[in-house]
Structures are given as structure tokens and as C-alpha cells.
Amino acid sequence: MTKIRADQPTRRTVLAGAALGAGLVAMPGILRAQQLKWIGASATPQTDFIAQSLDVFAARVKELTKGQIDIASHHAGALGGERENVEGLLQGSIHVATPGAALLAGWYKPAEVFTYPYLFKNVAHKDKVMTAIMTEYGNDVAAQAKLRPLGAIPRMPRQLSSSRVVKTPADLKGFKIRVPETTMWRRTFERFGASPTPLPWPEVFQALKSGVIEGQENPMALTFNGGIFDVNKNLALTEHMMQDNMIVISEASFRAVSEDQRKALVQAARDTEDTLRPKVIADDERILGLVKAKNIAINDVDKDAFRKTLEGMETEFAHVKKWVDRIKTIA
Numbered sequence: 001m002t003k004i005r006a007d008q009p010t011r012r013t014v015l016a017g018a019a020l021g022a023g024l025v026a027m028p029g030i031l032r033a034q035q036l037k038w039i040g041a042s043a044t045p046q047t048d049f050i051a052q053s054l055d056v057f058a059a060r061v062k063e064l065t066k067g068q069i070d071i072a073s074h075h076a077g078a079l080g081g082e083r084e085n086v087e088g089l090l091q092g093s094i095h096v097a098t099p100g101a102a103l104l105a106g107w108y109k110p111a112e113v114f115t116y117p118y119l120f121k122n123v124a125h126k127d128k129v130m131t132a133i134m135t136e137y138g139n140d141v142a143a144q145a146k147l148r149p150l151g152a153i154p155r156m157p158r159q160l161s162s163s164r165v166v167k168t169p170a171d172l173k174g175f176k177i178r179v180p181e182t183t184m185w186r187r188t189f190e191r192f193g194a195s196p197t198p199l200p201w202p203e204v205f206q207a208l209k210s211g212v213i214e215g216q217e218n219p220m221a222l223t224f225n226g227g228i229f230d231v232n233k234n235l236a237l238t239e240h241m242m243q244d245n246m247i248v249i250s251e252a253s254f255r256a257v258s259e260d261q262r263k264a265l266v267q268a269a270r271d272t273e274d275t276l277r278p279k280v281i282a283d284d285e286r287i288l289g290l291v292k293a294k295n296i297a298i299n300d301v302d303k304d305a306f307r308k309t310l311e312g313m314e315t316e317f318a319h320v321k322k323w324v325d326r327i328k329t330i331a
Helices: 012-025 028-030 049-064 080-089 101-106 110-114 123-145 185-190 201-210 220-225 251-256 259-293 303-308 318-328
Strands: 036-039 069-074 147-151 158-162 176-179 195-198 213-217 234-241 245-250 297-300
Touching: 036 049, 049 069, 049 147, 049 245, 049 259, 069 259, 080 101, 080 147, 080 234, 080 245, 080 251, 101 110, 101 147, 101 245, 110 185, 110 318, 123 147, 123 201, 147 195, 147 251, 147 259, 158 220, 158 251, 176 201, 185 195, 201 213, 213 220, 220 259, 234 303, 245 251, 245 259, 259 297
Parallel strands: 036 069, 176 195, 176 213, 234 297
Antiparallel strands: 147 245, 158 213, 158 234
């Protein structure tokens, strides 16, 4: 009896492989019609707009591809945090992720531009810019980092909650404010005249309550939902930063599908932007009403005075200058 080595294919295996190879040549149309099962991930609860954007995108992709790409969404960090989700894209264990735009700086350093202060004139300008640059931006990220941003997931501007009234940079002199743990955030508030303290978000409430810090900055909804207004009774409408999240896939996944499917993915991202933007704006108005009901003192600020403190800041962060300059060309 002839023994077959473990690494030696049997005749049945060889024939099966040959048949499959013939099928690949003879039936490309059937292969193109096969359904792709993709995994999508968000780090937020399903009720959050980031998670909702993933769901809208998945439904639209399935519709536009006639079911050929079926994305199963996993929310609330079930597949890890945003960073782990991006790593999953590159490893092939995840196909669609929803990270904060600047988080991609870990793989594409110029992505830090999306934490550049006063980059956008207002929400409408931010939304216009994100749509206008997405193709060229996505191509640049794909070429350098093998990741492809397809669309923006809208978020509202960051505002300043505090234990004092803030209207101008002079009001921030010596002000102890929590900032996320990035260099650009710290330098922004140093230029404003404050004393920034990097802290993880879960530590912020207790730090405010104990007086370790006097204020923090976030989109108003997160500030409200995080209970911050129980300790900060002032809200300055600084709108100093607007950072969207993004719908991101790997370049390998993008290149593995047909041209029609690529077009469908891009179109689904545009449609998701159009669907979510008015909802996010309306929700911000709803949250503002809830903040007012808590008798929080709300005031506008001298944005021109804040912008003036930032003059020349792009020279400190040369890696973002290309995109700062590009965004400034969009009216």
C-alpha cells in the first residue's frame, strides 16, 4: 500500500483544484455575484450617531450592491476601541471602522489636521469641506497608510465648559483645563493662555469635582451626557474645534471588489453624510434646550481674539500644513 505524505496532495485534491481553477476562468460573472460578508465596527453604543452612521452606511451598501456586500455591524466596542478597529482593518479581521478623523494620525500623520483649531468657519463649512476633499484625502491616506477614508461621520463643534465665565483669551489666563492627550490640543490651549492638563475622559468628572481642573472641552452632547454640568455651571460657545469621525476601510478591501462595487461604497458614504448631518444638527439644538433647562450660563466668545493667538501655529505642525492650506481654499 502506497503511503501518502502529509504534504502530498491527493488526486482528488488536485482534481478539485483544477476544477475550481477552470470555474474561475469560465464563470467570472457568477463569482462577481457572490455575496461578501463584511464586518463593521464602532466603539459607541448603537444609540450614538457614530454607530447609527455605520448602520446607515451598511444598509445603503447592501442596497446599492444588490446584496453583494453585506456588512454586519458590531457596536459599543464589542470588537475593541477605535484604535483596535483600525488595526483590524489592516489585519483583515474588520472591513469597516468608524474612528475619529485625527486618530488615523497613528498611521497617516497629516490626519492630525482634524484637531487643528478654528480650521472651519462653521458647521456648514466643515460639512462642505469634508465632502469636497474626501476623494483626494482618501487617495493620499490609501497611498501612504493602506487605509481609505470614504466619508465623514458628522459631529458638532467642541465647546468649553468651566467654573468661570470665558469670553476672551484673557479670561483663560492660568485656567486649568483638561485636554485629550495630544500635542496639538495642549499647544492650542497654551496659546489661548490656559494651563492644559492632559487627562483620560473617564477621569474628567472627578477631577472637576475635586478642583484639580476648572474646565473641559467637548461637543455639547458629550458634556451634557457625561454629567459635567453638575460641576461646571458655565458654557462658552468657543467652537474652537470640529472633528468628525470617518467611515474607513482598508485599501486591500477596496481594491478586492469590482469597480461598480467601489462606486457603490463611495456613494453609500455620501448618502450617509446627507442622512446624518441634519439629524446631528437637530440633536445639538435639543441638547442646548436641556442645558438651558439646567440654568447653565451660556455665552458667545470673541472668536477673532482666539484665532489671533493661533497665528503661525501651522509652522509648529508642518505635517498638517498641506491640508490646512487646502481647506483654506474652500469657501
